[in-house]
Amino acid sequence: MSSGAGQADPALLRLAEAAGLAPLWQDVYGRRHEVKEPVLRSMLATLGLPCASPGQIAASMGQLGSEAQAGAGAMLIATVNEAPAFRYAGSPLYTLTLEDGKQYIGRASPAGPGRVSIPAIGQAGYHSLAIGELQITLAVAPARCPSVGDLTGRRPVRPWGVAAQVYSLRRAPAGTGSSAPVWPGWESGGDFAALAVLARHAGQSGASALAISPVHAMFSADPQRYSPYAPSSRLFLNAAYIEPSIVMGAQAVSQAVGQMDPAWSCAAAQDTGRVDWHHVLPRRLKLLRRLFDNFLQHGPADLRQKFAAFRQRGGEALESHACYEALHAHHLAALGPASGWQDWPSELHDPRGPSVGAYAAAHAAEIGFHVFLQWLADSGMQLAQRHARDAGMPIGLIADLAIGTDPRGSHAWSKQGEMLAGVSVGAPPDLFQPRGQSWGLTAFSPRALRQTAYAAFIETLRAALAHAGGVRIDHILGLARMWLIPQAASPADGVYLRYPMDDMLRLLALEAWRHRAVVVGENLGTVPDGFNEALRRKGILGTSVLWFERSPETIREPDSESGRAREPEPKEAESVEAESVEAGAFVPPSRWSPYAMATPTTHDLPTITGWWAGRDLEWRGRLEQWPGEQRARQADARQHDKTALWRALLDAGCAGGPGAQPPCAAPRDAVLAFVARTPSPLAVFPLEDLLGLAEQPNLPGSGGEGEPAHPNWIQRLPVAVDEIFADADVVRGIAAIKQARRRA
Structure with a gap:
């Protein structure tokens, strides 16, 4: 066991445990670590639990007890045909009002000291339970999420799909078969019209699903923030992806283009194979603002009514996001790039305060413009899913839900009571990131989730599933625990914070059924014991990636003085026929998990072509991430791995x-074909692999401006979406996939 907390104060440890912090954790090598006492104290203070003295520790323990009692009355979560039990002392008479309006009156039964239960409920939904003076929301969830089979039915070919980075999509120029004009400003960078065209062609080629990169709202005034996994808000959409004619029509857009000044009209972006968001986004926003001004003056009555209805449905959350966008743009010039609401004057920190209200009243047109952008973006996503379903996709779009949000963004500003502050979400040291990772993101507060009946979690799921037939949850391990790092601390000096996993999985199943959507979890990394089994029970697919589907072999700890090695823990047993596989070999398709989505790679890993050519190794060498000797060892290892993969293919x-x-x-x-032959209920293939591209979308740890930074999140596909599925290599690859899926 590594040193850490040593003789930590027992009262401090009890407080940490009560707050959900884990004073002990185990790394990928099986070593147990004690969290250092200063880290625990810092994290507890950050969570609003003072602990500098015995008196403060006692007061914080009392605060947690009061919160637990209050939270128990906010929401009760159960599974269909499971008798809900809860802490209660009082009159046992209750009234249960189901979501459909039916009412039942009954008497609660004793269920242990201080606890009662009511009979099992067979109808899933959000119901209302009145007992004594309590009014409790009773969420009753199905036993599991919808399966791929529930949505696709029996098909002669096992379901498969493609994966696309939305920003990378390009449409063919007007007059070359494109289904919509490519407006000035839209020559570079993907949009929802391109996504709709891609969905149509993918569906016509036999795909059941189209998995997409996150389309969360970013910072429209700050185009340098374009990583899709560091959004401003997960409740709204990326305005950069708007294609205005989807809603406004080509005539209105053409009129707006004609009204733009000559400098704007002549500023077309050069096609470098990369999206220059610094140039593209401001140009798009200028045209969209002209379109909005025209819309206010003489927009058609039916569109005005639709816009008003959208705004009313969006309510306070939409208005707050629009207000943030206006305030952020207003202060950006003075505060500089990468600034956030914490840098604004203090009177603007409260989104419901009088100063923000005064600003909103004085800048109604600006706020209306950002509401308008969300209306256009929402309509674009809706169109893409409609194209997918009309083309025969039983699932359609699989949205991607990022693990957290930028703490300087809209979500963190407007929902301050629901988010963690003063910490970053990340990952502890592991095989691939020996120093650990800090992602610079914030996430939900588990205490706030319980106290607010999980409103923020439910709201976020609904936003992700609004126009999709599935959702991929990035780092789904975060439903069980998050690795939190105090500000200015090393990623290795973090601590795990537990989340109410069982409740969150039940709510996820409930929302998935309400939206008829499959759920895929990215369960890579340091997985808690029993976590994968919990996903299976709830019908949530894990993720199987070719590069990680290797038989166990010796794992050596970095910088180990003794050089001793350890065999990794075996994978959880699968219900598949056992086969003998030599150490380090690629696992044959029949041994892959039937409870996971299969894929050759992910956005953070090499493409097939890039891996084979050692493109990722070349980049890491160029970025000096490895010393010379290690670089040579990695090249030798890759050659060995290529031989192993070739043997597996044979x-x-x-x-x-x-x-x-x-x-x-x-x-x-x-x-x-190898990946397609697996028993996975859904196999998904990135467009980069179908097109044989060597560059991966993102190389973790390689960000930054200038050379030799890897071009993360900006690479464009070389082929227009109208032409991808007519490309000879793509046609051949899809034929191989279909043939293998028939045999899977």
Whole structure:
């Protein structure tokens, strides 16, 4: 066991446990760590639990007890046909009002000291329970989320899909078969019209799903913040992806283009193969503002009514986001890039305060413009999902839900009581990031979730599923625990904070059924014991990635003095036929999990072509992430891995050819078939792999301005969406996928 807390104050440890902090944790090597006492004290203080003295510790313990009692009365969460039990002392008479309006009167039964229960409820939904003086929301969830089979039914080919980075999509120029004009300002950078075209062609090619990168709201006034996994708000959409003619029509957009000044009209972005958001986003917003001003003056009555209805449905959350966007743009010039609401004058920190109200009244047009942008964006997403379903996709879009939000953004400003402050979400040291990771994001406060009947979590799920047939939850391990790092601390000096996983999984199942959506969890990394089994019970697919589907082999700890090694823990047992696989070999398709989405790679990992060519190794060498000797070892290891993969492809019957030596060119079609042969209920293939591209969308740890920074989140596809599924290589790859899925 590593040193850490040592002889930590027992009262402090009890407070930490009560607050959900884990004083002990185990790393990927099996070593147990004690969290340092200063880290615990810092984290408790950050969570609003003073602990500098015995008196403060006692008071904080009392505060947690009071919160637990109050939170128990906010929401009761149960599963269909499970008798809800809860803490209560009083008259046992109750009235249960179901979501459909039906009422039942009954008497609660004793269920242990200080607890009562009511009979099981067979109807899922959000019901209301009145007992004594309590009014409790009773959420009754189905036993599991919808399965892929629930949505697709029986099909001759096992379901498969494609994955796309929305920003990377390009449409063909007008007059070359594009279904909509490519307006000035839209020559570079994806949009919802391109996504709709892609969805139509993917569906016509037989895909059941289209998994997309996050489309959360970013910072429209600050185009340098374009990482889709660091959004301003997960409740709203990225205005950069708007295609205005979807709602306004080509004539209105064309008129607005004609009204723009010559400098704007001549400022077309050059096609460098990368999206220059610094140039593209301001240009798009200028045209959209002109369109909005025209809309206010002489917009058609039916569109005005739709806009008003959208604004009314959005309510306070929409108005707060629009107000943030206006305030952020107002202060950005003085405060500079990467600033946030914490840098504004203090009177503007409260989104419901009088100063913010006065600003909103004085800048109604600005706020209305940002509401208008969300209306256009929402309509674009709706169109893309409609195209997917009309083209025969039983699932359609699979939205991507980021793990958290930028603490300087709209969500953190407007929902301050629901979010953690003063910490960053990240990951402890592991095999691939030996120093740990700090993502610079904030996340929900588990205490606030309980006290507010999980309103923020439910609201976020509904936003993600509004126009999608599925959702991928990034770092779904965060439903069980989050690695939190105090400000200015090393990622290694963090601590796990537990989350109410069982309640959150039940609510996830309830919302998934209400939206008829599949749920996929990115469960890679340091996985808590029993977590994957919990996902299976709830019908949530995990994620199986080719590069990680290797038989166990010795894992050596970095910088180990003794050089001793340890065998990793075996994977949880799967209900598949056992086969003998040598250490380090790629697991054959039949051994892959039937409870996970299968994919060759992810946005953070090499493409098939890039992995085979060692493109990722080349980048890490260029970025000096490895010393020279380690670089040579990695190159040798990759050659060994290529041989291992080639043998696996041969053994699975996915490749043919003389001998066991791997070919020079990446065996892309064979790898696609290999992944497609797995028993996974859904196999998803990135467009980068279908097109044989070498560059991965994101190389973690390589951000920054200038050279030699990797071009994270800005690379464009070389082929227009109108033409992807007519490309000879793509046609051949999809044929290999379909044939393998028939045999899976």
